Amino acid sequence: MIDAQLLISAVIFGLSIGSIFFLMAIGLSLCFGLMRIISLDQMLYYSLGAYITYSVSLVTGSIALGVLGGMIVAAIASFAVERLIFLRIYDRDIAFTMITSFGVLIGGVGVIKHFWGLVPRPVMVPITSQLSIVGTDVPVYRLLLIAIALLVYGGLWLFLNRTIIGKAIRAGIESVEHVEGLGINVYRLFTLTFIIAGTLSGLAGGLYAPLIMVEPQMGLEVLAFVFMVVIIGGLGSIKGTLVSAFLVGQIVSLGSLVYAPLAQMAPFAVMLLILLIKPTGLYGTAFLKR
């Protein structure tokens, strides 16, 4: 039916987009879990990461440096946004934060347009070599993406389970009031989580930049997919985000193998289905109101 070689490269392709989705969605998911905000402005840090990668790699010729620069700028930007805007609205309801962060996203897209213009920018692929898996040539760079995503997942798991700050964050996801009652300054935790989220989004943008064209609307294009990943996985669940990111990646790439228009539509159909059957997502728990 479907050629085996085609299938393998499609699976790798799906896993690599899934990795990007995971890196972005994990920030959103953590922010929702701990602070109960929906932070659409993660897409802004994603575009920022990609643009800084483009600029730095143009100057220094090194993508790795560019990605690092992108992460740093994304971290600074998310810190500034958190201090200036989110700190004032943590106690508002979710829809409110969603709209506000959407304003930040649109405004940020405007800033990017101001500095870099409207023209899509290409970023060269740092590793062009191919690796042969069962007779199929697979780009090494895509494998690297998957490895980085898994590393980040492992690192996050260690951070959340083995360090005291990580444990406080996990406790905060269960109940912010109790953590506050223990004498922990939850607003520090919020800031830290927000910066982690922004940095990971910047990382995603920087890593994905060589595979796509860097353009101002790139954040808006990926927004729907990232959201879907978070929703399917269940808001606030890290494991669920990983599973659903790879799931959505596979649906996109295998769907396009079967019938091209499906690539864009199928994930949304799947999301509708999952939501209607299990409204909290795959791994979401029932705690939905603060």
Added chain:
Amino acid sequence: MLNSLKWWWGILLAFSLLAMLRLFAPLPFVNEVLLFSIYTIGCNFLLGRVGFISFGQPAYLAVGAYAAGFYLYYFGTNPYLAILLGVLAGVIVSLMVGPLFVRLRSDYFALVNLALTVIIFYLMQKVLAGVTKGDNGLWFLANIASTPLLDISRPDQFFIFALLVAIAVWGFYKYLDDTLYGACCLASKLNEDKLQFLGYSNFRIRLLAFAIANTTTALAGAMYAIYLGLVSPEIASPARAADPVVVTILGGTGTLYGPLVGALAYTGMKDVISKLIGNWELFIGFLLVFIMLAGEKGIWGTLEPRLTKALFRERNGGSGSKPGISR
């Protein structure tokens, strides 16, 4: 008679001001404002009265537009019938998806609506490309027959038609606000448990509100189709999914004239600012953040109490002549 006049005067005043705007502003601008405000009032109703934030209004806009477009392109020529079909399609689609959607929480609701928009966008762009002509869209400006009384294939007469429709729509929403049903909607936003306790069904109230709001949006879609003379998948573009929400908040969530003021401000800013700096997203984005931080009242929500106060003082003291529109 006097009572009904009192009930209508705010709406009539608002729209006669808008009709006067026709004298100063170019016709496409005024038409755009009218269409956009009809488009937005559905979203305003959902967000302000029922507490549902919807990032999926373009889906219903496209449903109305394509229903009208298919009719005009393949079957007939009567624009009024096309609009009627658009509205009918809106009712059918919103009653189909409504029962599934209105069970969800507000933020999930926003996202499944966004998903529906993406699905409809790709449905129209790729899957049904044989019927919808894909990205090229359906062009049927020449197919629209001129109608005897009000020839809405001409932009200047379309303006009158849109104005009449808008007055009817606003009258309807004002009427809704006054009824028991309107109170129930607000109650289901504020405290659904208590409403249930009183013996009302949250589900039915929300479903009806969902159907009403999205039918209005479909009506706007059908009118867009007639006005532009074409429909293309662009109308359901997910990139513009937040426009109605932005306009709703800009104007003032839950206020009757918010969508009108918001659409006016939004369209105006889009025109003026894109001429000045060519980067109006920057402005809109930060304006949105500013409005949210300043208390999410929006332009009309801030202006209304002051105008009412000014008007009240005017009646007492008789000084000042700035006309105010008040609910």
